[in-house]
Amino acid sequence: MSHIETDLIHSGKTFNNTPAVVPPIYQTATYYAADNAVDYAKAATEARHPYFYHRHGNPVSSQTAELIARLEGTEAALLTATGMAAISTAVLSVVKAGDHVVAQHSHYSAANILLKELLPQFGVEVSFADQSDNASFDKAIKANTTLIYLETPSNPNLALTDLAYVGALAQKAGITTVCDNTFASPINQRPGDFGIDIVVHSATKYLGGHSDLTAGVICGSQAVVDKAWKKLLSLGGALAPFDSWLLLRGLRTLSLRVRQINENALALARWFEKQPLVKRVLHCGLPSHPQHGLAKQQMRGFTGMLCVEIDGEDEQEQFARAQTVLNHLRIFANAASLGGVESLAVHPASMWGMHHSPEQKQKAGINDGMLRISVGIEHIEDLIADFEQALAKCSD
Template identity: 85%
Template structure:
């Protein structure tokens, strides 16, 4: 069996039927039909067939999907146009009217809208559990619970969910599990290893790694992926050929990028813990993180995501100081998204404000003085220096 670094370069080559070392971009909506009627029928109906029509499949998408399935340790994978296309397609391929879904209290805001607003429109009930407390999950399950939806570490507060516990409980009860693995990446964590059924990503983030594409991926068994593919045909969230090609190119350096990002983030987190103007640091790789021991058990690295809470006499002063820091950063860009080669910093309370009530914001651990930081691959001394000069202005 090859190592990850080798697989990232060579996996899925069977889908490149040209002499080109770099797979070509199949910038076409459709393909010539086989002369044989039976072959044409097979092409039109086979799940994810790469040479029929773009909404059905694409050769580079097939190559990229095979690589991603190998990374996540699953049988198959399906690419989508965005991370939310992956999440919504995966969820809708599992649930139906009359079903019940259990989800974490803290997760990505767009996923929260899907759970709070869209699913109830289709007669699907959703309730929430505290991902810090396993007993909270078990107490939320009903007779009609068909799905447990997870995200670990969670966005933005870096809460860690016990994947082994959830996987074992769900398998025993016959409940499907979906885990958003975007914050970790398969370099740092593989939920399928802990019994999770379906793994989703916003491939826009670490997998692509260069902030130049939007994409999503669903990883699971052949049966589950084919079921999701059939749902995707109706939802229409196919990944564009060029974005598929960019994703494959970005994946070549995934292991190198994530390992450097992990190293930078840990060093920056340690530095933040010693700074007098930082009230709190949330990073899975710090012993001060309330779930540090759990993170060590299920993660090989602790990601480039961390949150800091700027100190202040009250939340109003914390908010003002956080904005001052953001406005004076020179290397860290104040921009949405995460997981790219460049470092970013955003204010979660501003980004999530329209989607969360004050109570929901409190339960999600979002404070007005909080900054969410996505660490890139720049030199760590420059990253520390950037925050040092920005905090000096406060």
């Protein structure tokens, strides 16, 4: 297939061994009663076998993984129970005690815990680079660096990493690269096209798209994914059959959803720039974004994620006004997660407070007046009207 829209509907059907148009849910733990010892041994030892035992794989997961690999342009993919299962499995399949990892200042909060607390417990050193400064990655590399871990656009401040630069730098030094592509989705960006070795997603977000499942995915070469699969067998993060089925169903409309979400987010971001109570707007599609030129180089769409900073005389007033806006939104739900068909708005400083010190929040570009917004597929006029009435409450 040559077009994404067609691939999303028809890829991976080799794993559906029934005449059904929609694959069934294989709600079983043991998939395979072997006819003989030779067949059993083959099924038990073959990486990601779809018909052996659930922790090894299942048919719908295999079908879904093949589709996501096609979307990311990689040889293979592996599904996991959550996005963090994908991140931790990918990282732990690369590093060992005595190794050094280069990461960014700005990452998803749970990934930050993995990098700053968990890896050092196992003798892995982690240094942090400014993702907007290419030279910062050069300076951070050491003789024992085995992994560069990236996230672009980053959560929540929408900072970008130059994928082509870091990809080339790492390849020259023999360093493995992992990139979290959750905020972009493979519709908007494919890190593998820029030399990145492993791509991870929280499939809970755009890939699933309906806020009704948790899942993760690791994409890369056959060798990389097989190695991650062996690690996952020990870590135990297998995706449940029903969630595999829900994820496959959600992927069918990924292109349509992301196209509408991109359009809505850019229109909302442009509207925010004209509002006197909004001090700053961060969206990759705006010329005012400090890395807009890079976004145009490596992204095909600018995502449904944006941040706004509510204005005020000081950060205390910014915080109070941000809370006022959140409390009066009617369409935008104040709820965790992102990337679904519904629009959400959250206060990052509150969410990240338990994981970040004030200095860490500052380095990550988070302040008390910031709102992170995940734009859905509702009508844009309704989304604008919702923020218009909520902002007006700050002047009441």
